[in-house]
Amino acid sequence: MKLNAEEESLLAGEGGPLRKWAMDHQIKVGRYLGAKDFVPVVQAHIMADTESLGKAGVEWLEQWTKLPFEQRKVKIPTITDPRGTDFAAAERIKQQPWMLDLERRAIDAFESFGVLMTNTCINYQTIMPPVKGEHAAYGDTGVVIYTNSVCGARSNFEGGPSALSAGLTGRTPCYGFHLDEMRLATLQVNVKWTPRELNDWGALGGVVGRLAGDYWQVPLLAGLDRIPGSDEMKHFGAALASFGSVALFHMAGITPEAEKAEDVLPKSKTVRVHNVTEGDIRALQKKYLNEVDSVDLVVFSAPQLSLVELQQLADFLDGRKTKIPLLAVTSPQVKPDADRMGITRRIEAAGGSVLEGMCFYQSYAREMAEANNWKRLATNSAKLTNIIGGYGYKPALLSMEACVEAACAGGRIAQ
Amino acid sequence: MSEKIFYATAGMGRKLEGKALVAKDGFSARYDLDRVRGVFSRPEHKLAGENYNGRILVLDAAKGGVATAWMLYEMSARNIIPAALVLNAVNPIMVQGAALANVTLVSGFNVDITLSIPNGANVEIDPSAERPYIRVL
Numbered sequence: 444m445k446l447n448a449e450e451e452s453l454l455a456g457e458g459g460p461l462r463k464w465a466m467d468h469q470i471k472v473g474r475y476l477g478a479k480d481f482v483p484v485v486q487a488h489i490m491a492d493t494e495s496l497g498k499a500g501v502e503w504l505e506q507w508t509k510l511p512f513e514q515r516k517v518k519i520p521t522i523t524d525p526r527g528t529d530f531a532a533a534e535r536i537k538q539q540p541w542m543l544d545l546e547r548r549a550i551d552a553f554e555s556f557g558v559l560m561t562n563t564c565i566n567y568q569t570i571m572p573p574v575k576g577e578h579a580a581y582g583d584t585g586v587v588i589y590t591n592s593v594c595g596a597r598s599n600f601e602g603g604p605s606a607l608s609a610g611l612t613g614r615t616p617c618y619g620f621h622l623d624e625m626r627l628a629t630l631q632v633n634v635k636w637t638p639r640e641l642n643d644w645g646a647l648g649g650v651v652g653r654l655a656g657d658y659w660q661v662p663l664l665a666g667l668d669r670i671p672g673s674d675e676m677k678h679f680g681a682a683l684a685s686f687g688s689v690a691l692f693h694m695a696g697i698t699p700e701a702e703k704a705e706d707v708l709p710k711s712k713t714v715r716v717h718n719v720t721e722g723d724i725r726a727l728q729k730k731y732l733n734e735v736d737s738v739d740l741v742v743f744s745a746p747q748l749s750l751v752e753l754q755q756l757a758d759f760l761d762g763r764k765t766k767i768p769l770l771a772v773t774s775p776q777v778k779p780d781a782d783r784m785g786i787t788r789r790i791e792a793a794g795g796s797v798l799e800g801m802c803f804y805q806s807y808a809r810e811m812a813e814a815n816n817w818k819r820l821a822t823n824s825a826k827l828t829n830i831i832g833g834y835g836y837k838p839a840l841l842s843m844e845a846c847v848e849a850a851c852a853g854g855r856i857a858q
Numbered sequence: 859m860s861e862k863i864f865y866a867t868a869g870m871g872r873k874l875e876g877k878a879l880v881a882k883d884g885f886s887a888r889y890d891l892d893r894v895r896g897v898f899s900r901p902e903h904k905l906a907g908e909n910y911n912g913r914i915l916v917l918d919a920a921k922g923g924v925a926t927a928w929m930l931y932e933m934s935a936r937n938i939i940p941a942a943l944v945l946n947a948v949n950p951i952m953v954q955g956a957a958l959a960n961v962t963l964v965s966g967f968n969v970d971i972t973l974s975i976p977n978g979a980n981v982e983i984d985p986s987a988e989r990p991y992i993r994v995l
Binding site: 804 | 868869884890891892899900901902903921923924925926927928931934935936946947950951953954957963
């Protein structure tokens with residue numbers, strides 16, 4: 444890779460050993476993925492939960508906290524993805540003291556680098572939405588796909604070590620979706636039925652993700668009969684990224700780089716074309732229901748809920764009583780508003796719990812299942828259904844309203 | 859022997875030999891693994907129930923989220939980790955995780971590598987060769 448003078452000096456250790464490590468790490472990654480040079484980034488976002496860091500990862504972070512502050516301080520605004528716990532709710536969901544201890548150690552380490560502990564995967568709705576054309580180094584696949592597709596900014600999937608590196612160096616290797624030519628569509632999906640509910644948008648994301656196949660594919664969707672809102676884009680993108688590892692999509696006439704389909708279709712070659720029907724979307728949802736007719740809990744998470752989603756949930760729960768646990772997970776930025784506006788009170792009066800700053804699958808889901816005897820869950824998040832099977836759960840993908848009905852019926856799913 | 863060598867477009871890590879665990883399916887440490895027991899735990903995965911510790915995983919594409927970037931390091935620290943990853947298609951997370959954890963990784967072939975390496979075969983990987991490769995021994 445071609446390095447400028449500043450990058451050479453960081454690699455030589457003139458910014459201290461942590462920045463030297465960061466530059467070396469970024470060069471290894473950049474060389475592997477064909478980057479010719481670096482691109483400055485405006486912001487970094489770190490996936491930082493201890494369920495993935497583990498004890499070894501936390502100790503790795505802590506080794507750097509002894510450096511002088513000027514050698515460990517991030518150079519650009521650097522924020523965090525959800526944590527592995529909501530400290531205020533940890534006892535209620537039977538998380539263990541060792542998990543909280545590890546979380547506190549990780550927080551201390553990140554704060555010692557000057558990282559802002561935002562603990563959110565919906566920063567594009569709550570913190571600072573990226574601007575079209577900006578380059579960023581975001582972790583959380585849902586954040587990246589929304590950033591690239593809906594905002595028209597530019598990021599690859601940056602895992603924790605690489606996002607931290609970007610924070611420390613203020614740049615990232617210039618490959619993948621930082622490059623114009625990689626942002627062109629590689630497949631076209633003609634959507635024959637426009638989803639209605641958030642779980643439908645997620646299921647569409649799942650279907651398209653499976654068609655796409657891998658990270659380097661860029662689906663162009665055509666045929667939608669209306670403009671999806673922010674929460675609909677959020678669920679669609681999160682599922683597409685989860686099922687397909689996809690980081691960028693276009694919607695003809697809707698997303699900023701695809702004013703017309705021709706804007707993102709390659710000039711010199713044709714792309715494969717698929718049709719997706721309502722039947723395809725229902726089939727993905729039904730597959731989960733074939734295995735589950737009753738659930739032990741209901742989870743709204745992955746991504747964290749917006750204020751609007753929490754209000755919708757409160758509306759469904761007013762005057763009802765849940766008979767199984769119902770968890771609604773949001774960001775630390777949304778929760779105070781939900782408290783202030785009485786939304787949290789309405790959800791909790793019906794027996795639900797509003798949790799903040801965590802995400803269900805990033806919060807020791809396997810250990811929570813064992814401690815609470817949870818085996819089956821209902822959710823309106825297609826992303827969560829795709830992930831949670833590996834943690835030992837059987838999921839059902841339902842609308843928010845149907846999830847509430849199940850929670851109030853003792854877990855039984857209406858067929 | 860040349861028909862048993864498959865060249866990759868990129869590689870990192872050290873040269874090694876081992877027994878391949880092969881499936882035409884994706885890979886994510888978070889989605890697919892019980893990392894404590896060292897087995898594939900996602901019921902739908904074609905390797906569900908298989909122990910991956912010390913095996914050379916030959917799979918189709920990197921899937922899922924960003925967690926694998928930290929998780930490979932954590933798995934390495936506990937010595938319950940695949941010996942190497944061989945993928946038709948990587949995403950950046952696999953590369954970032956392998957770089958932090960010093961895991962051998964090769965990817966990008968002109969054939970479907972999951973159909974070319976027999977499950978259980980003894981293979982050699984050299985990611986640092988001028989043309990990184992995997993070879994059936």
